[in-house]
Amino acid sequence: MSGLLRPATLDAALSALGDDPELTVLAGGTDLMVAVNYGQRRPTAVLSLRRLDELTGWRGDGDDVVLGSRLTYAEMQHGELAELLPGLAQAARTVGSPQIRATGTIGGNLGTASPAGDTLPVLAAYDATVEVASAADGHRRVPMAEFVVGPKRTTLRPGELITGVRIRVPHGPQEFLKIGPRNAMVIAVANCALVADRDTATVRCALGSVGPVPLRCVDAEAFVVDHLDWDAGRVDDPRTYETFGALCAEASRPIDDHRSTAEYRRHATGVLARRALMRAFRGGGA
Amino acid sequence: MTTDGPMDRATDDDTVDSGIYELRVNGGTRVVEGAWLGESLLNVLRDRLGLYGAKNACEQGECGSCSVLVDGRVVCSCLELAAACVGTDITTVEGLDPTGALTDVQRAFVEAGAVQCGFCTPGLVVAAHELLDRRPDPSELEIRESLAGNLCRCTGYGRIVAAVSAAAAERRAAAGGRP
Numbered sequence: 384m385s386g387l388l389r390p391a392t393l394d395a396a397l398s399a400l401g402d403d404p405e406l407t408v409l410a411g412g413t414d415l416m417v418a419v420n421y422g423q424r425r426p427t428a429v430l431s432l433r434r435l436d437e438l439t440g441w442r443g444d445g446d447d448v449v450l451g452s453r454l455t456y457a458e459m460q461h462g463e464l465a466e467l468l469p470g471l472a473q474a475a476r477t478v479g480s481p482q483i484r485a486t487g488t489i490g491g492n493l494g495t496a497s498p499a500g501d502t503l504p505v506l507a508a509y510d511a512t513v514e515v516a517s518a519a520d521g522h523r524r525v526p527m528a529e530f531v532v533g534p535k536r537t538t539l540r541p542g543e544l545i546t547g548v549r550i551r552v553p554h555g556p557q558e559f560l561k562i563g564p565r566n567a568m569v570i571a572v573a574n575c576a577l578v579a580d581r582d583t584a585t586v587r588c589a590l591g592s593v594g595p596v597p598l599r600c601v602d603a604e605a606f607v608v609d610h611l612d613w614d615a616g617r618v619d620d621p622r623t624y625e626t627f628g629a630l631c632a633e634a635s636r637p638i639d640d641h642r643s644t645a646e647y648r649r650h651a652t653g654v655l656a657r658r659a660l661m662r663a664f665r666g667g668g669a
Numbered sequence: 670m671t672t673d674g675p676m677d678r679a680t681d682d683d684t685v686d687s688g689i690y691e692l693r694v695n696g697g698t699r700v701v702e703g704a705w706l707g708e709s710l711l712n713v714l715r716d717r718l719g720l721y722g723a724k725n726a727c728e729q730g731e732c733g734s735c736s737v738l739v740d741g742r743v744v745c746s747c748l749e750l751a752a753a754c755v756g757t758d759i760t761t762v763e764g765l766d767p768t769g770a771l772t773d774v775q776r777a778f779v780e781a782g783a784v785q786c787g788f789c790t791p792g793l794v795v796a797a798h799e800l801l802d803r804r805p806d807p808s809e810l811e812i813r814e815s816l817a818g819n820l821c822r823c824t825g826y827g828r829i830v831a832a833v834s835a836a837a838a839e840r841r842a843a844a845g846g847r848p
Binding site: 387415425428429479483567568 | 682683684685686687706707709728729730731733736742743744745747748749750752753755796814815817818819820
């Protein structure tokens, strides 16, 4: 029998994957099926996660929210979750088409680990934690900064499943900006996520599609926190925007490929980061 | 058949034999035989079940011409693993009206001149139905964003947007609301 496993519980899924780590894991399928349709993958046994209600939706947990790995882009776009995590909602809105967003999942975006994965810089800017599990080792948590290790490569071990993403809800503006050839159905040429948190007086900025992994802009972050008026939610010196953009562009590590050039990506990164900061913190005296 | 793989230890409900399974399509149960494990729902609909409304073009979720409803959500059937759709309710363009008549959206497409070569039309009609069932009074921006996953290379979209607006207005009028 050539078959599809569709366990109803996480324990059963982990057990199956522990028995056969070579199982092809199916969540939304929007990446997997392209590879199958084009003959790049020919699965002989599939583990479908689609009956695992444990991995759907999201929940609050103290100061955190925990996103189930089966949470779809469409579910990120609206409602209470979009109010808590507007940066993620903005990123989700730019992914593919309504058809893709109805199906594709945050766990899939993480598992695929494409340099252009739109939620990845947002998760990096949240300093999120990826929750994974296996039958052999139980549950473990991996900081986002360590989860993606290269283009389409993660620290996920054989037999492990992504079960969720844990995010400390920040209190402050969040922005996501993306550049591509058109507004819809587009893979990012460059994208940028900015998350500010008044409680800790921190700004985190992360870039996508301009490096092998999502890149944090630590120099730009350190610079900008000294130039913000947190109480007023403003930037007093307008030169702050330019410097912030330039520091973010310096943090990018872009390449030339079929979607763009390294030179354009570096330039675009500076523009996106500057604009993200302008949207998050208005200029003084204006 | 092996005797000690994980598949054999699971209960029947926990496995689907990709060689033979049942799908619920347009309200009826259809038997799918002889498919391979990785076969897309689009291929199954067209080549095994004789439902040719969903069109096959890009096979990578870019064009939307294969759009169908799975449990009420509009998806690209080329990106659905057919065997993973066991237990879901699948609606193709053929099943939007149970009697096989033209739906209000289809009539609006005809009247607005929204159909030229026709290849993208079934996918657009499915996507438009999903939109209007969810949003009875969509703005033009909402229509355009909701149909952004359905490419049309003939019309320039203007008459498609007009058709969806007209269908929405007709539904609201029929419901006694403002036109």
